[in-house]
Amino acid sequence: MRRQIDRRTIIALFALLGMAAPQVRASTYYVVVAGLGGEPDYEQRFNAAAKDLEKTFKSAGTNTQAYVLSGPEATASHLKDTFRTVVNAARAEDDLVLILIGHGSFDGTEYKFNLPGPDVTGEEIADMCNHVPTRRQLIVDTSSASGGAMRAFERPGRAVVAATKSGTEKNATVFARYWVQALQDPASDTDKSGSIDALEAFTYASKKTAAFYDSQKRLSTEHAVFDDIGHGEPVREPDTKQGAYLASFTLFRFGKNQQAANDPAKRQLLMKKEELEQQIDILKYQKAAMDPADYKKQLTTMLLDLARVQQELDK
Numbered sequence: 621m622r623r624q625i626d627r628r629t630i631i632a633l634f635a636l637l638g639m640a641a642p643q644v645r646a647s648t649y650y651v652v653v654a655g656l657g658g659e660p661d662y663e664q665r666f667n668a669a670a671k672d673l674e675k676t677f678k679s680a681g682t683n684t685q686a687y688v689l690s691g692p693e694a695t696a697s698h699l700k701d702t703f704r705t706v707v708n709a710a711r712a713e714d715d716l717v718l719i720l721i722g723h724g725s726f727d728g729t730e731y732k733f734n735l736p737g738p739d740v741t742g743e744e745i746a747d748m749c750n751h752v753p754t755r756r757q758l759i760v761d762t763s764s765a766s767g768g769a770m771r772a773f774e775r776p777g778r779a780v781v782a783a784t785k786s787g788t789e790k791n792a793t794v795f796a797r798y799w800v801q802a803l804q805d806p807a808s809d810t811d812k813s814g815s816i817d818a819l820e821a822f823t824y825a826s827k828k829t830a831a832f833y834d835s836q837k838r839l840s841t842e843h844a845v846f847d848d849i850g851h852g853e854p855v856r857e858p859d860t861k862q863g864a865y866l867a868s869f870t871l872f873r874f875g876k877n878q879q880a881a882n883d884p885a886k887r888q889l890l891m892k893k894e895e896l897e898q899q900i901d902i903l904k905y906q907k908a909a910m911d912p913a914d915y916k917k918q919l920t921t922m923l924l925d926l927a928r929v930q931q932e933l934d935k
Contacts, residue, residue: 647685648715649706649754650677653699654690655722655763656734662792666721667691672800673719680872685709696740703748716754717871718745720761721796726768726787733763742772749778758818758869762796765789767845767854776850779866781822783829784842785854791841798828803872813897815873819858819866822846826856864902889932896926 654670657663670690677686687702689695710716723734731742749757757778761769768787773780783795799821802808808824809816826844833840845854848865855862900922907915 646711646713647683648680648717649710649752650684650686650717650719651699651702651706652677652686652688652690652719653694653721653733653735654688655694655720655724656736658723658734662723663691666796669721669796669800673803676800676803676872692736694735695737696735696744697737699735699740700748703752707751707753710752710754712753712755714754714756715869716749716752716757718749718757718759719799720745720759720763720766722763723792724761724763724765724769725790726765728787731765731769731772731787733761733769742769745769746772746775749773750775756869758866758871760799760818762793762799764792764842766793770845770847770854774847774850778850779818779846779848779869780854781818781844781846781866782854783844785845785856789842793829793842794832795825795829795842795844798825798832801825801828811897815870817867818869818871819863821871822866823857860908889929893926893929896922896929900926 650673652670652673654666657666667690670688674686674688677684685706687706689698689702706716720733725732725734725739732739733742733745745759749759755777757775758781759773759778760781761773762783765784765787766782767784767789770780770782783793802821802824803816805824808820810820810823822844829842829844830840843856845856846862846866847854848862852861857863858866900919903915903918903922
């Protein structure tokens with residue numbers, strides 16, 4: 621049976637693609653926060669993950685800015701100062717990625733991310749992000765109880781990933797470990813595009829997390845979810861409504877793509893390539909509602925365009 625996609629969903633997907641178009645995208649601002657560990661093992665684990673991300677993002681090239689807060693520096697005050705810096709520097713055409721690593725809590729109403737000194741609530745974090753002028757944003761909350769922050773974080777143009785499906789999954793998570801690993805392992809690039817997008821990272825980390833609990837013969841206490849349409853129920857895997865925006869959000873490029881991103885002569889070609897790949901992804905989301913001949917015609921045209929752009933990049 622064909623899955624039907626309603627017209628509003630298709631329009632929303634194209635709107636998101638428009639925001640993702642490479643000709644308007646410039647820099648990516650990464651803000652990484654390693655929260656309060658509470659005990660030495662967690663402290664070391666959170667700080668190590670943050671440092672690994674810092675190394676990864678700073679290796680990405682000149683069009684990225686990475687701000688990493690860990691240890692005693694990871695306070696609410698310093699986080700707000702960091703966001704003020706980003707607000708003053710970022711433009712609408714840039715991307716914002718916020719990654720939270722640590723412990724969280726949820727009392728049934730309010731989510732809090734644990735920091736040295738006063739904690740920050742989900743609403744306070746969302747407000748900081750709301751002031752950043754970038755049209756495209758991604759929040760990745762890998763903390764315990766992070767599912768309790770989804771409602772506070774949701775906004776059109778912002779994708780949200782949480783390590784737990786609700787605020788009631790309160791045990792320490794391992795999702796952060798595999799999210800970091802996803803950006804270091806070329807195997808997470810499942811479409812072999814030379815870039816790792818947020819959906820690929822989410823899928824990789826989710827599968828690795830499930831495998832961890834299986835290997836330990838333990839009942840899983842965390843189930844990662846995402847929402848990339850700004851409303852509705854979070855999902856655990858892409859469907860006809862969710863996933864296209866996450867797939868359009870490039871997190872890290874490697875190999876030739878990284879070289880092209882740092883080469884002014886090839887950067888626009890790379891952006892065109894990524895735009896075509898995103899258009900193809902969205903076309904696939906529409907397939908069930910399209911005439912087969914029209915779908916084949918559009919897909920063939922896009923694939924030929926993609927091949928020509930790739931040929932230019934390979935010169």
